[in-house]
Amino acid sequence: MVARILPILGITFIDILGFSILIPILPFFVKHFGASDLTVGLLFSTFAACQFIAGPIWGNVSDRFGRKRVLIISQIGAIIGWTMLARATTLPIVFLARIIEGLSGGNISVTQAYVSDLVEPKDRARAFGYVGAAFSAGIVFGPLLGGFLLARYNYSAPFYAAAAIQFLTLLLTIFMLPESTSKDERSHVATFSDIWRSLTDRRLAPLLVQLWAFSLSLYAWFGVITLLFKEALGFNGTQTSYFFASFGLVSVLLQVTAVGSTNDRLGARLTANIGITCLLTAFLLVPIIHNILTLIPTMALFAFGMAITRPSLTALLTERTPENQRGTILGVSSALDNLSGVLMPPVSTGVLGAFGPAWAGAPSAFWSAVALVLGLNAQRKERARGAPAVEAATSE
Numbered sequence: 594m595v596a597r598i599l600p601i602l603g604i605t606f607i608d609i610l611g612f613s614i615l616i617p618i619l620p621f622f623v624k625h626f627g628a629s630d631l632t633v634g635l636l637f638s639t640f641a642a643c644q645f646i647a648g649p650i651w652g653n654v655s656d657r658f659g660r661k662r663v664l665i666i667s668q669i670g671a672i673i674g675w676t677m678l679a680r681a682t683t684l685p686i687v688f689l690a691r692i693i694e695g696l697s698g699g700n701i702s703v704t705q706a707y708v709s710d711l712v713e714p715k716d717r718a719r720a721f722g723y724v725g726a727a728f729s730a731g732i733v734f735g736p737l738l739g740g741f742l743l744a745r746y747n748y749s750a751p752f753y754a755a756a757a758i759q760f761l762t763l764l765l766t767i768f769m770l771p772e773s774t775s776k777d778e779r780s781h782v783a784t785f786s787d788i789w790r791s792l793t794d795r796r797l798a799p800l801l802v803q804l805w806a807f808s809l810s811l812y813a814w815f816g817v818i819t820l821l822f823k824e825a826l827g828f829n830g831t832q833t834s835y836f837f838a839s840f841g842l843v844s845v846l847l848q849v850t851a852v853g854s855t856n857d858r859l860g861a862r863l864t865a866n867i868g869i870t871c872l873l874t875a876f877l878l879v880p881i882i883h884n885i886l887t888l889i890p891t892m893a894l895f896a897f898g899m900a901i902t903r904p905s906l907t908a909l910l911t912e913r914t915p916e917n918q919r920g921t922i923l924g925v926s927s928a929l930d931n932l933s934g935v936l937m938p939p940v941s942t943g944v945l946g947a948f949g950p951a952w953a954g955a956p957s958a959f960w961s962a963v964a965l966v967l968g969l970n971a972q973r974k975e976r977a978r979g980a981p982a983v984e985a986a987t988s989e
Contacts, residue, residue: 597711598720600770604664604762605704606727611671611758613735614742614751615678622748626684634939636691641934643695648931651703652924660707660920661772668763670697672756679752701927706920709911717911718861721904722852726845733841797913797922803967804906804926808933810872810960811899816938817945817953825882825950840892847900861905861912862975866968868902871895873961879954891954 615622620633628636655663674694681687704724712720739751822828828836855864875894881887907926914922937956945953 598708598723600765601704601707601711602723602727604765604770605724606731607758607762607765608668608671609728609731610735610738611675611731611755611762613732614739614755614758615675618739618743618748618751622678623684623687625748626687628684632684636688637938638935639688640691640695641931643692645928645931645935647696648701648928649921649924652706652920652922652927655703655706655920655924656918659772660703660710661766661770663703663920664707664766664770665763667697667703668759668766670694671759672763673697675752675756675759679749679756701930703920703923705907705911705923705927709919709923714908714912716853718856718864718904718908719853721907722848722900725852725900725904726848729841729844729848733838733845737838794913797910799967799971800906800910800913801922801926801929803964803971804910805929805933806960806964806967807869807872807902807906808930809937810876810957810964812930812933813937813941813956813960814876814895814954817941820942820945821879821882821950821953824945825953826884826888840896843896844900847897848904851897852901852904855901856905856908861908862968862972865902865905865909866965866972868898868900868905869961869965869968871898872902873958873965876954876958876961879958880951882950 619636623633623636651663651667671694674690674697677686677690677693681690705721708720708724709717738754742750742754819833822833822836852864855867859867871894875891875898878891878894882891907923910922910926911919941953941956944955948955
């Protein structure tokens with residue numbers, strides 16, 4: 594199974610390596626032009642909003658014309674965007690670069706669809722765990738490379754490096770990645786009425802809502818975690834970067850080792866519910882965070898919960914999705930992710946500012962509770978229909 598998806602794992606790692614170079618640098622780069630904190634937030638929201646629009650569209654295009662072509666278009670858009678950032682001399686050019694990259698970006702949903710095309714249903718949760726591990730590994734090493742280049746040179750160097758890495762990804766996609774769908778499969782294209790029926794289907798729609806609640810909890814946490822470390826623990830930027838790198842390494846190990854084995858024993862539905870329970874517990878422990886020792890329970894539970902939940906829910910989603918709509922439905926899920934990235938960071942940071950560090954995890958805890966209630970309700974219904982939760986991922 595690993596051999597079949599190895600090319601896409603390599604491409605995912607290199608792609609995210611390039612993308613993550615700019616994550617810690619971009620806010621400082623924008624402020625280099627004299628921009629306010631609000632402008633920095635608007636830049637991130639603009640990119641997320643563009644991906645929200647583009648995700649379902651590129652997913653549908655991949656169903657119609659093939660995954661490989663969409664990945665190539667997305668990679669070309671990223672190369673253009675990062676090159677524009679490297680050469681930007683005004684703030685409007687920075688915004689234009691992020692808009693181009695956002696509108697051309699369909700990588701995540703198309704990668705998920707690609708993997709689901711190649712892997713048997715029983716192995717999909719494990720395969721999505723490997724994709725998550727490649728993603729996390731890129732997140733670990735990208736910021737380290739970007740920080741090194743910024744310290745040695747200037748702002749242009751990390752962005753040129755990201756563009757060069759993306760160009761390497763483009764070459765790998767063109768020459769090494771086979772198309773995962775056949776002409777016959779692409780000839781049976783779903784109509785918009787078919788897609789709408791799937792999105793409102795009683796088995797698929799609640800799962801999309803649960804994925805969105807899970808995503809809302811994550812983006813609320815990602816939006817506030819750096820400020821929480823600063824306020825509760827007195828961390829500076831360097832300490833936070835090292836902590837994130839360590840957390841990323843732990844995430845890689847968990848996604849490689851825990852996802853497949855847990856799903857094999859318990860099934861995707863029960864595994865997802867256990868993961869969400871760990872996340873909810875982690876967020877409820879935020880008020881006790883006062884030093885490194887009291888931080889460890891929250892971060893350990895968060896790392897484990899995040900590692901096993903996303904692959905399990907994605908495996909369930911692909912199982913319930915018709916093959917000729919897989920890219921589109923995963924694109925909708927990706928769009929909801931990006932909508933979460935627009936909505937939740939201002940909420941969680943606003944709660945932190947208004948009520949203090951003890952309340953920083955409250956928005957994430959709320960949405961985790963919503964996701965858990967939806968998951969437990971789905972598990973109850975599956976058992977009532979005579980489909981044991983252990984077999985839910987493969988029997989429906």
